[in-house]
Amino acid sequence: xxxxxxxxxxxxxxxxxxxxxxxxxxxxxxxxxxxxxxxxxxxxxxxxxxxxxxxxxxxxxxxxxxxxxxxxxxxxxxxxxxxxxxxxxxxxxxxxxxxxxxxxxxxxxxxxxxxxxxxxxxxxxxxxxxxxxxxxxxxxxxxxxxxxxxxxxxxxxxxxxxxxxxxxxxxxxxxxxxxxxxxxxxxxxxxxxxxxxxxxxxxxxxxxxxxxxxxxxxxxxxxxxxxxxxxxxxxxxxxxxxxxxxxxxxxxxxxxxxxxxxxxxxxxxxxxxxxxxxxxxxxxxxxxxxxxxxxxxxxxxxxxxxxxxxxxxxxxxxxxxxxxxxxxxxxxxxxxxxxxxxxxxxxxxxxxxxxxxxxxxxxxxxxxxxxxxxxxxxxxxxxxxxxxxxxxxxxxxxxxxxxxx
Amino acid sequence: xxxxxxxxxxxxxxxxxxxxxxxxxxxxxxxxxxxxxxxxxxxxxxxxxxxxxxxxxxxxxxxxxxxxxxxxxxxxxxxxx
Numbered sequence: 001x002x003x004x005x006x007x008x009x010x011x012x013x014x015x016x017x018x019x020x021x022x023x024x025x026x027x028x029x030x031x032x033x034x035x036x037x038x039x040x041x042x043x044x045x046x047x048x049x050x051x052x053x054x055x056x057x058x059x060x061x062x063x064x065x066x067x068x069x070x071x072x073x074x075x076x077x078x079x080x081x082x083x084x085x086x087x088x089x090x091x092x093x094x095x096x097x098x099x100x101x102x103x104x105x106x107x108x109x110x111x112x113x114x115x116x117x118x119x120x121x122x123x124x125x126x127x128x129x130x131x132x133x134x135x136x137x138x139x140x141x142x143x144x145x146x147x148x149x150x151x152x153x154x155x156x157x158x159x160x161x162x163x164x165x166x167x168x169x170x171x172x173x174x175x176x177x178x179x180x181x182x183x184x185x186x187x188x189x190x191x192x193x194x195x196x197x198x199x200x201x202x203x204x205x206x207x208x209x210x211x212x213x214x215x216x217x218x219x220x221x222x223x224x225x226x227x228x229x230x231x232x233x234x235x236x237x238x239x240x241x242x243x244x245x246x247x248x249x250x251x252x253x254x255x256x257x258x259x260x261x262x263x264x265x266x267x268x269x270x271x272x273x274x275x276x277x278x279x280x281x282x283x284x285x286x287x288x289x290x291x292x293x294x295x296x297x298x299x300x301x302x303x304x305x306x307x308x309x310x311x312x313x314x315x316x317x318x319x320x321x322x323x324x325x326x327x328x329x330x331x332x333x334x335x336x337x338x339x340x341x342x343x344x345x346x347x348x349x350x351x352x353x354x355x356x357x358x359x360x361x362x363x364x365x366x367x368x369x370x371x372x373x374x375x376x377x378x379x380x381x382x383x384x385x386x387x388x389x390x391x392x393x394x395x396x397x398x399x400x401x402x403x404x405x
Numbered sequence: 406x407x408x409x410x411x412x413x414x415x416x417x418x419x420x421x422x423x424x425x426x427x428x429x430x431x432x433x434x435x436x437x438x439x440x441x442x443x444x445x446x447x448x449x450x451x452x453x454x455x456x457x458x459x460x461x462x463x464x465x466x467x468x469x470x471x472x473x474x475x476x477x478x479x480x481x482x483x484x485x486x
Contacts, residue, residue: 022466022484023441368451371450
């Protein structure tokens with residue numbers, strides 16, 4: 001059976017939501033940022049893009065390009081709720097939906113499109129429902145695989161719908177620059193240019209041996225991409241996580257050890273709580289540190305037993321910290337639990353351990369009922385709680401789901 | 406937007422399909438006739454579902470919320486147009 005995939009990509013998602021929520025922003029160059037004073041632009045409206053504003057740009061650069069740019073602090077709850085509702089819209093047409101990111105989904109309609117009048121009818125229905133329900137636009141790309149559906153959505157942006165049918169693939173790809181292909185970055189583009197390959201047509205015709213010599217085994221994948229082939233499935237079921245981690249850029253660079261430790265405690269609690277919620281335990285704990293000059297490194301240590309206990313994670317992270325001679329202030333901290341096991345642990349035999357587990361259970365119970373961090377560790381209370389930005393790995397459900405403020 | 410976070414009195418309709426539609430609210434001595442619900446979303450505070458509404462009376466943009474556990478409405482934030 002010929003595969004039919006839809007890529008639904010929200011247009012300037014966060015900015016569109018803010019423009020819908022606030023009529024004063026409509027039609028104006030708008031950029032969405034995090035809440036910290038040194039945050040960057042997470043998305044901007046199409047009006048802002050005309051001035052050269054891009055995702056990842058800092059506020060000063062953006063103001064230089066567009067002095068009347070309006071900055072809005074992002075509201076993660078709005079976006080994650082909308083994404084969760086969008087998933088329900090896609091699932092009306094098929095259960096095979098992969099939320100690839102908060103603003104993009106892969107929808108496999110291979111076995112169901114005939115029930116809804118065909119791929120194009122589904123694409124139109126998705127666009128219409130999203131527009132009616134949320135007042136925002138999305139672009140739909142349809143193709144025989146994810147690579148081509150993604151290409152179609154990129155070519156049709158904004159607010160478009162494009163279907164690359166199998167018989168159209170050769171014509172679409174022939175003169176298309178290689179950089180338009182999903183997953184082909186500037187470094188690969190530059191290497192291909194050195195081989196005289198600039199278009200997808202050229203990439204598809206290039207000798208496999210030439211590409212293999214230059215890129216190794218991925219050379220063959222590149223050739224297939226040039227021909228529009230891609231066998232990546234739509235991953236409707238979340239894969240078992242390999243790790244559970246949280247990191248955060250701090251509101252300001254810090255050197256004070258007490259403050260660093262309090263941040264590590266907060267991250268340890270976030271990691272431990274998520275691990276406990278989904279019944280994972282891990283044996284390896286990693287601490288990530290980034291300095292103001294963006295030098296980033298991680299160090300890890302193993303625990304004796306599998307754990308999801310906040311205090312064990314915290315203590316292990318602290319012992320890693322104690323072994324590091326910090327050469328500068330700290331810009332970002334991260335804590336990660338890996339080497340995961342889903343097996344529920346046996347009831348603790350030692351009285352002290354049993355008490356610790358019951359304290360954690362009680363804390364989780366209170367926080368499940370009244371909200372995250374309602375009952376928390378004293379050392380954490382001194383910290384300010386500010387809005388972060390949504391991690392690319394956020395998902396509407398499962399272990400990658402994190403409640404965001 | 407200016408953070409307010411104060412309780413308000415609200416007239417709202419609750420439809421059989423569980424749709425909540427605030428129509429008017431009173432904050433202190435000010436009455437806001439809701440002209441448009443510009444966006445709505447839901448969040449959770451522990452077990453409680455919180456329904457959020459961005460609303461405008463034509464001049465002022467407000468964010469109000471309804472806590473389905475306590476049945477209380479709040480004016481979260483406000484921005485004069």
